Amino acid sequence: MPTARVVRPLLLGALLLPFATALAQAPIAKVQPVTDDYYGTAVTDPYRWMESGKDPDWMPWLQAQARHTQGVFAAMPGRASLLADVAARSGELTTVGQAEQAGGRVFHEIRAAGEQDTKLMVREADGRTRVLLDPTTLKNADGDQVIDRWAASPTGRHVLVALSKRGTEHSTLRVLEVDTGRFLPVAIPHAWMMSWTRHGEGFSYLKFVGEPGTPSYFVGNEARLHRLGTPTPDVLLATRGKGGISAKAEQFVPVIFDPDSPTALAVVRDGRNEIAIYRADADRAMTGQATWTPVAGFEDVVVDTALDGDRLYLISKKQASGGQILQTSATAPDLKTARVVxxxxxxxxxxxxxxxxxxxxxxxxxxxxxxxxxxxxxxxxxxxxxxxxxxxxxxxxxxxxxxxxxxxxxxxxxxxxxxxxxxxxxxxxxxxxxxPFDTAGYEARRSQVAVRDGTQVPYTLVMKKGATLDADTPVLLEAYGSYGYAALPRFNARVLAFLDRGGVYALANVRGGGEFGRDWHYAGKAATKATTWRDAIDVAEQLMRDKVGSSKTMTLIGTSAGGVMLGGAINERPALFAGAIANVGFMNPVRYVSEQNYADIEEWGGPITDAASFKTMFDLDPYQHIRAGTAYPPTLVVSGLNDPRAATFHSAKYAARLAAAQDGKVPVLLRLDFGAGHGMGSSRSQLDEVWTDIYAFTLAQAGRTDFRTASAK
The missing domain is CATH 2.40.10 (Thrombin, subunit H)
Structure with missing residues (x-):
């Protein structure tokens, strides 16, 4: 694409006074360039100092950014009214999360209307329902405790619960006795990926032994077994390089038991959908002395398994992009002779x-x-x-x-x-x-567009029924396109307030996702990652040709791994969008070595071990392709200080460099929540606030100077 400077009119001064008056007050980050040599390519990073989290200027700068952004949104006409509508929708709704049945009981997560956080409930066989765990009652000097995940034992007598400080996902495992509602004297910090043994007498888990928040956190993780009510030390179940297990130090190796099978599985995981699998006799595995037999390697492209007695089922995408189901023996597996279901x-x-x-x-x-x-x-x-x-x-x-x-x-x-x-x-x-409210007045329209290489890419428009769509319509266009994740319909009560104000939410099923199988995923992965953001660009252009928004009213949003999509799209076509939102985004992939999520990198072409892997990751790095003198769209960058999945430095460095590239002439707002992470574990009010700001930002970029009322235009 051309690298000449793009000139665009600065509309915000006329359209949104708070943005214009706040520009001069935006805090400027110090610049301390660091240059790295990647196999003969010099790469300069002006904000490397942000990565450690220990620089004396780090926290003051973040706090100043947060105050600045908060002030901008607080001054928006109608922001308070929009928040009230968003909070009303989410607040009157009772939501249910994970649910499991065991021992004649149904366990489930509930966030009741008006409450902030999720509780764990149990419905007895006679229909009586009671609160099993309310994390708000737990007193912990570390901060608010939230439920990260949980699993009921096969008998329904116990529930294994992972609790953490809000947003950190640094879980401590606890065991609840269901009859009494009391915790057993078990507390295992920094653990994850748990599985009950066959009869519920214990559970396996992954223990993380590195320093939290650093690249060492997941490295050398250990699969262990804890037996309930025994004073003996937990058993090490699977060791890399021993008993037949082959895995890298940064890969996860959880051991999984099944209540209806005498077989245990050791599953090697990393940032890929694909997994490697080993099997062993379950009883032998519990002693820590098992010999593990290979079942499938990463080359077999297995993405899921299921056990039923001696039947082992696997989904493999090796011979079929959409996957095929294979059935083999769990005690003597052989994929070469497996039956295709x-x-x-x-x-x-x-x-x-x-x-x-x-x-x-x-x-x-x-x-x-x-x-x-x-x-x-x-x-x-x-x-x-x-x-x-x-x-x-x-x-x-x-x-x-x-x-x-x-x-x-x-x-x-x-x-x-x-x-x-x-x-x-x-x-x-x-x-x-x-x-508690009617959704009959809204609709979803599904369509598709032939993108630049002729591929048909689907998208969905969510809006009020009868809405008049034209070039002035505010559009929030979202795309993800990573990890083979399929973006399918999902309810969001908060977006209704945006739709009521004439907005349209658009979801593009770009390549890199899994909507059409492995080939769809691989077409937007690593070396082909540019396809993901170019699909998003082509969908946006089609919407504009159809008079569904325009370059003056459309905001593009990318969340988490979707940050690469977002950054790539506005680097390539900065004048196409009225606004951009990097929501807890992964914005600086080549610096994955500085964050906790070190193992989760294969999707992007890493780890960097040679010139080719460096080039793959560098080419898709949004931060490193920001061009000075380019008029990027006004941008909202959202992050949480506790984020364990996309470290805060991704957002901070991206916002600082994007602002510097434009000499502060176009707003770049860094929105920080110091008590949140990647969104998991956030309270209802935290989510209300952040999504209100996202919708307010989108409406503002579309020229809506006052959105106190729910009128369409």
């Missing part, structure tokens, strides 16, 4: 669950999920779902005739159904009250 057509297979008499298979059917039951005879039957939407999870045990199915849609919040395998019927468990 076929589904009609060529659907994209997302996950499998072993159930009574066969499998449940979750697929992607265009813009929504599909659900199939495969019998022991291999016959596949598609099950009728309550609505077109996304099946977010399946949970059950192979001997049981019932499975929990979680679903959501554009206008349907997460709902937990019980699937009766005897008749194929799904019944709403009614874990939450009915939706």
């Amino acid at each position: 076929a589904l009609p057509g060529t659907p994209v297979i997302e996950s499998i669950l072993a159930v009574q008499g066969g499998l449940l298979v979750r697929t992607i059917d265009g813009p929504a999920s599909g659900l199939w039951r495969v019998g022991a005879d291999g016959k596949a039957t598609k099950l009728a779902l309550p609505f077109d939407g996304q099946v977010t999870s399946l949970q059950g045990w192979a001997p049981s005739s019932e499975v929990l199915v979680a679903m959501t849609g554009w206008f349907t919040p997460s709902t937990i159904y019980r699937l009766d395998l005897r008749d194929g019927q799904l019944k709403d468990l009614a874990l939450v009250p009915p939706l």
Whole structure:
């Protein structure tokens, strides 16, 4: 693309007074250039000092940025009204999260209407429901405690709970006794990826031994076993280089048990969807003396597994982009002779669950999920779902005739159904009250565009019914396109306030995601990553040709790994968008060596070990391709100080360099939440505030100077 300076009119002075008057007050970051030599290529980094988190200017600069940005938003006409609408929508809604059934009980997460955080609940067999754990009652000098994840034991007598300081995800494992609601005297800090043993007498977990918040945190992680009620030290289950296990120090090696199988699996994971798998006798594995037999390597492109007695099922994408299901023996596995379990057509297979008499298979059917039951005879039957939407999870045990199915849609919040395998019927468990407001006045329109290489890329527009779409319509366009993640319909009560003000939310299913299988993912991964942001650009241009917004009204947003998409798009086409939002973004990939999430890098072409891997990662690095003198769109950069997934320095360095490239002539707002992380564990009010600012920013860039009312224009 041309590198000449792009000239664009500075509209914000006329359109939004708070932005214009605050420009001169924006704090400027000091510059201390560091130059690295990557296999003969010199790369200069002006803000390397931000990475350690220990520079004396770091916290004062962040605090000044936060005050500045907060002041800009506080001065916006109508921001308070918009927040009130967002908070009303989220506040009156009771939401349900993860759900599991075990021992005749249903365990589930609930955030009740008006409350800030999630509680863990249990519904007894007789229908009585009670609070099992309210993390707000826990007293901890480390700060607010939140539930990161949990797992009920196969008997339903205990629940393993991972708790952490809000936003950090540095979990401590605790065990709840369900009958009494009391914690057992177990507290294992810095642990994750837990699995109950067959009979619930103990659990496996990964113990992280490095320093939290540093690249060493995950390195050398250990798979251990804890037995309930025993004073003996926890057993080391799988050791790299011993017992047949081959894995790098930075890879995860959790050990998984299944209540209906005598086989244990050791699964080697890193930043890839693909996994390597080993098996061992479960009882032997619990002694720490197992010999692990290889089942599948990364070259077999296996992405999911399920156990049912001596049957081991795997999803492999080696021979089929959408995946195929393989069945082999769990005690003597052999992929070369594995039976192929076929589904009609060529659907994209997302996950499998072993159930009574066969499998449940979750697929992607265009813009929504599909659900199939495969019998022991291999016959596949598609099950009728309550609505077109996304099946977010399946949970059950192979001997049981019932499975929990979680679903959501554009206008349907997460709902937990019980699937009766005897008749194929799904019944709403009614874990939450009915939706307290009407969503009948909104709609989602699905379409697609032929991008520059002729590929058809789908997108969805979410809006008010009857809305008049034109070049003046505020559009918030989102794309992700990483890790093979399929962006399917998901309910968001907060966005309704944006739609009520005439906004349109657009979601582009760009390459790099998994909507159409492995090939779709690999077409926007590592060396092909530019495809991801170019697909987003082409979708934006098509929307503008269709008079759905324009370069004066469309804001592009990228969240987390979507930050690479966002940064690449505005580096390549800075004049195309009215605004840009980097939301907890991964903005400086070549500096992955400075953050905790060190292992999660293969998606981007790393680790950097030679000139080729450096070039792959450098070419997709948004921070390193910011060009001085370029008029980038006004940009909102969102981050949390506790973020363990995309370290705060990504956002801070990106905001500083983007502002410097424009000499402060165009707003770059760094929005910091000092009590949040990557979004996980944030309170309802924290999420209300950040999404209000995202919607307010989008409306402002579209020229809406006052959005106190819900009028469309």
